[in-house]
Amino acid sequence: MLILLRLMLHRHRVLITSWLVLLVAVTGATVSAYQSTYPTAEQRRTATDLAQHSAATTLMYGNLADPGTPALMFTWEIGAIATILAAIMAVLVAISLTRAAEDDGTLELVRTTGIDARVPLRCALLMLAGVAATLALGCTGGLGLAAGHVDAVTWPGAAAFGTVVGLTFLIVGMVTVVLAQVAATAGSARLLGFAVVGAAFGIRALADTRHVGWLNWLTPLGLRATVRPFAENRWWPLATYLVVVAALAWFAAFLAGRREYGAGLIRRRDSRSTRLNIRSSLGLTARLARRPVLTWTVGVACLGTLFSAMGSGVVHQSQQGDLGGFLGSQLGGGNPVAGYFGYCGTVVGMAVTAFAVLSVLRARQDELGGLTDHILATGARRWKPLASQVAVTAVGTLIILVVTGALSALIAPTVINGPDVAIRAFTYTIGQWPSAMVAAGWTALLIGLWPRLTGLAWLPLIAGGLLALLGQLLGIPQSVRDLGVFQHVPDVAAPGPDARGLLILLTVAGATLLLGLAGITRRNITTD
Amino acid sequence: MHDWHQGDHMPQHTAIDVERLVKRFGTFAAVDGLDLTVRAGEVHGFLGPNGAGKSTTIRVLLGLYRATAGRVRVLGIDPAVRAAEINRRISYVPGEVNLWPNLTGQEVLDALAGMRGSRDAAAERRLVADFALDTRKVVRTYSKGNRQKVILVAAFAARTELLVLDEPTSGLDPLMEELFRRCVREAAVEGRTVLLSSHILAEVEQLCAAVTIIKDGRLVESGRLADMRHLAASEVTARLPEDRVADVADRLRSIGVTDPAPADRDLHISVLRQHIPAVLSLLVEADAQDITCTPAKLESLFLRHYQVTPC
Numbered sequence: 001m002l003i004l005l006r007l008m009l010h011r012h013r014v015l016i017t018s019w020l021v022l023l024v025a026v027t028g029a030t031v032s033a034y035q036s037t038y039p040t041a042e043q044r045r046t047a048t049d050l051a052q053h054s055a056a057t058t059l060m061y062g063n064l065a066d067p068g069t070p071a072l073m074f075t076w077e078i079g080a081i082a083t084i085l086a087a088i089m090a091v092l093v094a095i096s097l098t099r100a101a102e103d104d105g106t107l108e109l110v111r112t113t114g115i116d117a118r119v120p121l122r123c124a125l126l127m128l129a130g131v132a133a134t135l136a137l138g139c140t141g142g143l144g145l146a147a148g149h150v151d152a153v154t155w156p157g158a159a160a161f162g163t164v165v166g167l168t169f170l171i172v173g174m175v176t177v178v179l180a181q182v183a184a185t186a187g188s189a190r191l192l193g194f195a196v197v198g199a200a201f202g203i204r205a206l207a208d209t210r211h212v213g214w215l216n217w218l219t220p221l222g223l224r225a226t227v228r229p230f231a232e233n234r235w236w237p238l239a240t241y242l243v244v245v246a247a248l249a250w251f252a253a254f255l256a257g258r259r260e261y262g263a264g265l266i267r268r269r270d271s272r273s274t275r276l277n278i279r280s281s282l283g284l285t286a287r288l289a290r291r292p293v294l295t296w297t298v299g300v301a302c303l304g305t306l307f308s309a310m311g312s313g314v315v316h317q318s319q320q321g322d323l324g325g326f327l328g329s330q331l332g333g334g335n336p337v338a339g340y341f342g343y344c345g346t347v348v349g350m351a352v353t354a355f356a357v358l359s360v361l362r363a364r365q366d367e368l369g370g371l372t373d374h375i376l377a378t379g380a381r382r383w384k385p386l387a388s389q390v391a392v393t394a395v396g397t398l399i400i401l402v403v404t405g406a407l408s409a410l411i412a413p414t415v416i417n418g419p420d421v422a423i424r425a426f427t428y429t430i431g432q433w434p435s436a437m438v439a440a441g442w443t444a445l446l447i448g449l450w451p452r453l454t455g456l457a458w459l460p461l462i463a464g465g466l467l468a469l470l471g472q473l474l475g476i477p478q479s480v481r482d483l484g485v486f487q488h489v490p491d492v493a494a495p496g497p498d499a500r501g502l503l504i505l506l507t508v509a510g511a512t513l514l515l516g517l518a519g520i521t522r523r524n525i526t527t528d
Numbered sequence: 529m530h531d532w533h534q535g536d537h538m539p540q541h542t543a544i545d546v547e548r549l550v551k552r553f554g555t556f557a558a559v560d561g562l563d564l565t566v567r568a569g570e571v572h573g574f575l576g577p578n579g580a581g582k583s584t585t586i587r588v589l590l591g592l593y594r595a596t597a598g599r600v601r602v603l604g605i606d607p608a609v610r611a612a613e614i615n616r617r618i619s620y621v622p623g624e625v626n627l628w629p630n631l632t633g634q635e636v637l638d639a640l641a642g643m644r645g646s647r648d649a650a651a652e653r654r655l656v657a658d659f660a661l662d663t664r665k666v667v668r669t670y671s672k673g674n675r676q677k678v679i680l681v682a683a684f685a686a687r688t689e690l691l692v693l694d695e696p697t698s699g700l701d702p703l704m705e706e707l708f709r710r711c712v713r714e715a716a717v718e719g720r721t722v723l724l725s726s727h728i729l730a731e732v733e734q735l736c737a738a739v740t741i742i743k744d745g746r747l748v749e750s751g752r753l754a755d756m757r758h759l760a761a762s763e764v765t766a767r768l769p770e771d772r773v774a775d776v777a778d779r780l781r782s783i784g785v786t787d788p789a790p791a792d793r794d795l796h797i798s799v800l801r802q803h804i805p806a807v808l809s810l811l812v813e814a815d816a817q818d819i820t821c822t823p824a825k826l827e828s829l830f831l832r833h834y835q836v837t838p839c
Contacts, residue, residue, distance in 0.1 A: 270669045271662075276631070276638035284639045288628060369626045374679070377590060378643040379616030525592040527624075 004110060004123045011106075012096050014455065016131055019089040020138060022462075023082055023165065026470075028142025030078050033473045034070035035150040044068050051076070059310045062208045062225055069152035071230040075161060079224050081469075083168045086135065087200065087220065090172035091193030093131060097124035098177055099186035102262050111261075121177075121256050125249050128173040136166025157230035164223045167241055171220040172197060174248035181255035184268040191295065197221075198302070281380045285388040286395075289359065293396040296355045301404045303351060307344040308408035308425050309415055337418035338491040341408075341428040346468045346486045348404055349432030352397050353461045353485070356436040359396060360443040363389040364454050367447075370527045382525075383517040390444050390513055397436045405429030420493035431489030434505035435464065438485050441512035448519025451526070460485050542601070543568045543690050543721040544589060549598035551584050551745075558584040560745040561598070566723055566738075571716050573736035573753075574725040581745035582725045583623070586694050589723075590620055603690060616644065619683035623695035623725075625675040633663035633670070633678050640682045652685035658707055672699035684711050691715055691722045697731065709735055761798040762823055764807055766816035768793045776814050783807060 009016075038044045048068025051057050057064075061080040065072050098121065101107040107120055140162030146153045176193040183189035200219040207215035207222055216222030217237075226237040259265050278284050363386045366372050372385050409426040443457040467476065467484030481487065488501025544566035551559040559581040566572040576582050587593040589602050591611025600607055602614045627636050637656075641647035656663055659677045667675065676699045683691060691712075697705050712722055712735050726732050732739060733753070740750040749756065768776055773793060783806050785797055795816070799807050804821060811819050 270666045271664045272632060272666075273664045274632065274635065276635040276642065278639055278642040279645070281643055284628075284643065287639075288630070291630070370622060370624060371626060371628060373590075373592060373620070373622060374627070374640060375643060376592065376611070377615050377618065377620040378640055379612050379614075379645075380643060381612045382591075522594070524594060525587075 001115075001119055001123060004115070004119060005126060007110070008097060008123060008127050012093065015096060016093060019085075019093070020131070020135060023085055023089070023135060024138035024142045026085065027078060027082055027139045027161070027165070028145065030470060030473060031070070031074045031143055031146045031150055031153060033475075034073045036475075037473070038070065038073070044070070044073075047073070058208050059205045062204065062222075065228065065231050069230065070150050071152035071154075071157060074150075074153075075224055075229050079161065079164070079229070080221075082139070082165050083221050083224065084197070084201065086165050086169040087172040087197045088194070090128075090169045091176045091190060091197060094124070094128060094173040094176035095180060095186050095190045095193065097127055099180040099183070099189050099264075103186045108261075117261075118253065118256070121253055124177065125174075125252070128170060128177070132166040132170035132173070134166075135169050136162040138162070139165045152230055154230065156233050160227055160229035160233040160235070163238055164227050164229060167238060167245075168220045168223055170245050171241060171248070172200070174245050174252065175220075177252040178248055178255065181252055181259055181264060182266055183264045184266050185264070189264070194299070280388075281375045281384045282388040282391060284375070285385070285392045288362075289392045289396055292355075292359065293399055296352075296396070297400045297403050300348060300351045300355070300400050301407050304344060304348040304404035304429060305407045305411050307347055308341070308412040335419075335491065335494065337416065337421055337424055338428075338494065340416075341412075341424045342487070342489060342491075344408070344425075345428035345432050345489055348401070348429050349435050349486045350461060350465050350468075352400050352432060353436045353439045353464070355400065356393050356397050356440040357443050357457050357461060359393040360389055360440045360447070361454060361457055363444075364447045364451060367451075367525060368528045372525060373527065376525065382521040386444055386447060386520050387513075387517055390440055390516075393440050394437060397440070398433055401430050401433055401436075424491065424493055427492045428489050431502065432486065434502045434509065435460075435485035435488070437509035438505050438512070441509035441516070444516030445512040445519070446516070448516030448523070451523070541568055542566070543570075543603060544572075544723060545599075545601040546585070546589075547599040549585065549588060549600060550596045551581075551588055551593060552596045557596075558745055559588070561747075562742060562745060563747050563750070564740050565750070566721060568721050569716070569719050570738055571712060571722040571724060571736045573732035573739035574723055574742070575727065575729070575732060575739055576742040576748075577727065580742045582742065583694055584745075585742075586620075586692055586723075586725060589692060590615060590618065617688055618690045618692055619686045619688040621676075621679050621683045621691070621693045621696040623698055625672070625679050625699075627667045627670075627675050627678060629668035630666065632666050633661060633674070636667060636678055637663065637682055637685075641686070644686060646687045648685050648687055652681060655681040655685055655711070659704065673701065673704065676700060677704070680708065680711070684715065689720055691720060693722065694725045695727070696724070697726075697728065705731070761800050762804055762821055764795070764797050764799050764804070764811075764819070764821050766795045766811050766819040768795055768811075768814060768816050772814045772816075776810065776816075779810055780807065783810070 038047055045068065048064055048066070051064045051068075051073075061076050064076040101110075101120070110120060111117060140155075140159045143153065143161055144155045144158035147155050147158065172193070175196055176189070179192045179196070180186070180189040183192055200221045203215055203219040204221040204225075207213060207219070208225070213225065216225040220241075223237070223241070227234050255265065276284075276287060278287060363372075366385065366389075375385050376382065405426040405428075408429055409422040412425040413421045439457070439460040442460055443454070446454050446457055464484035464486045467481045468486040471481040471484065482501075485505060488505060490497035490499055490501070542565060544564060546562060546564040549559050549562045549564070550557060562581065562585060564574070564585065574582055574585075584593065588595050588600060589607060591607035591614060594608060603617055605614050607614050628639075631639065637652060641652070659681060661674065661677045661681065663678075665674075667678070670678070676696065680696060683693070693712075697708050700708060709731070712724065715722055722735075724732060724736060736753060738750075738752050739756070741748040770793060776795070780797070783803055785799055785803060785807060795811075797807075799821075808819070808821060
């Protein structure tokens with residue numbers, strides 16, 4: 001069992017450690033910014049009042065508790081972001097540890113060594129508990145170091161906050177492991193997991209905006225409201241949830257004993273007599289991308305429309321006076337409508353960029369899996385499979401953005417008062433296409449020139465996301481923030497919109513793509 | 529009927545011509561000065577133990593790997609320059625077959641034929657039926673053998689003049705192996721060239737007129753199988769009358785059969801091809817019974833070349 005744990009840890013060390021570093025960094029690096037942004041009690045009072053009376057920020061982050069100390073503001077804003085990230089991490093890690101290992105056949109090898117069939121699941125559950133504990137400790141440490149420097153930050157409060165993040169991870173992870181027993185494949189289990197995270201966010205938003213406090217007990221993302229770090233530091237809810245976690249773990253093990261290896265409780269249709277009418281590798285890539293594009297379109301459109309729809313409060317508020325903190329830094333000065341949709345566009349842009357990176361990385365996975373061999377063996381040119389993948393990614397990204405932008409443009413004018421709402425909602429969404437293309441081109445460049453370094457494909461998304469979301473809060477100079485890919489969309493409703501940034505992005509995307517294609521015609525096509 | 533010898537491409541006398549091929553990965557030379565010649569229309573066995581460099585060589589032939597040094601011509605074309613053109617005229621079957629898991633077997637066949645741009649639909653239907661493949665099923669439900677069948681059907685049904693088969697039968701059951709051999713023979717009759725990489729000696733022996741044996745990326749032996757048997761010894765067994773045992777042993781030694789050692793009546797000796805007539809007439813003259821003489825199996829050739837000799 002110990003050996004299996006070590007094997008799991010070794011296999012997933014990159015996934016787990018990069019998420020851990022990200023979360024600990026987000027909590028540890030941002031807390032002092034709340035002290036410097038609101039140095040006086042009066043400024044805090046104003047910001048807290050604004051936040052407490054805004055439906056939009058309440059929807060996004062929850063209720064900001066009195067008296068609105070920097071510690072509480074941190075818990076409210078960064079806490080919301082950190083718990084959502086922890087939930088997403090939980091889905092990815094839980095599936096990697098359980099069904100993904102079944103679907104790729106590695107667990108089969110482990111099982112043939114003669115271990116009890118129940119041991120791999122138990123190890124996965126233990127691993128999740130271990131990661132949750134590490135996450136809790138890391139966040140506690142990162143935050144606790146600010147004790148004494150930032151008002152109202154205390155070690156017990158930091159421990160409560162850290163535990164909330166760790167427990168959010170653990171609960172979502174356990175729910176995902178249960179789903180992994182039910183879903184037909186690892187992929188659909190992962191989708192169900194993300195749907196659960198979405199539902200958890202929805203319940204939390206409902207609980208906070210409608211003031212139905214007890215609903216927060218039903219969602220892992222509502223833990224901040226039940227535990228109240230830096231305010232009451234209630235520990236008993238944590239104990240209650242540990243019982244829930246144990247029950248979920250037992251239930252997952254129970255279901256695991258009632259399903260076939262490699263198949264969920266839900267069966268899928270394995271037979272159909274359709275034909276495929278394609279003439280080129282582009283056609284094949286397009287056919288294979290159909291389902292992911294559809295899934296992402298639904299997901300991103302829901303996300304984008306949700307953000308556009310709940311903007312009324314924020315826009316109203318920034319029309320009145322100024323917004324502080326994280327959201328305030330997002331909107332910046334200028335036209336409030338433009339500022340808000342610029343922020344929504346950044347969020348949508350990050351989502352489609354994730355799609356673009358994953359989609360282009362398929363080219364590398366197909367190469368390693370030997371699928372590219374089949375395509376080249378029909379007489380396709382060397383660069384064709386990668387070029388097809390990038391082309392399909394470009395079109396898929398455009399479809400996602402057009403659908404999301406059109407939906408936002410339909411919904412937003414009904415809830416937001418202001419000039420040019422529809423056109424701004426649409427253009428700020430669609431304007432993120434060049435950013436996603438930079439990430440796509442960069443990924444193609446890595447695949448073509450340095451195929452071993454494809455992990456760096458996420459660099460534009462992570463760096464751009466951090467610069468866009470936290471750059472101003474952390475006081476990073478504008479010239480550095482301009483290097484991020486997400487904040488170059490001009491306001492088309494303003495006089496003389498400046499699209500030079502977008503043109504530069506497209507040029508970079510094109511140049512990196514060409515380098516990648518040139519690279520792949522010169523290197524070996526390898527399989528593992 | 530197939531018409532791949534007509535049109536732009538004149539038939540080549542040499543389908544594959546490799547001279548002093550070197551392929552290095554870093555400092556490791558997977559192929560180190562290999563020569564390989566496959567004549568058009570022949571079924572050529574490509575033999576070697578695991579890690580000998582067979583798959584690496586094949587990937588260079590297809591243009592998937594860049595050769596470090598040496599001259600490579602496939603159908604008269606350099607794969608480093610015009611790989612796509614070569615691949616249009618080649619069918620390739622890898623040893624480890626992965627396919628698109630969400631497509632059905634039929635959709636994979638459609639995709640491969642569609643990308644190639646030419647298709648023999650009748651041959652494909654016939655092969656699907658022969659291989660007893662349910663092509664309506666989604667690939668992820670297929671076993672290794674079934675995935676291999678999909679690619680074999682695509683390879684044999686394509687209108688190509690050269691088949692490059694890299695250990696193609698590793699997942700097939702014996703019945704399907706027999707079917708595979710039939711397909712290779714039919715391909716040969718149609719005038720297609722086959723390069724069959726394998727370590728299953730019986731398979732190569734049954735199918736191939738010529739073989740190339742490699743080890744550690746180097747050529748060990750190459751030529752027609754019939755000629756190679758000259759080098760190998762045949763196995764001769766017989767049962768001798770009790771009173772002739774010592775006499776026969778002496779006379780075998782004088783013929784040149786080393787170490788006959790027939791301490792008892794059951795004789796079991798290894799005889800070089802040129803000595804066989806003399807040995808057999810000796811045995812007949814000595815009233816031996818149950819005489820057998822078996823031509824060398826490729827196994828013994830293989831063992832001779834690849835056996836680790838203890839120091």
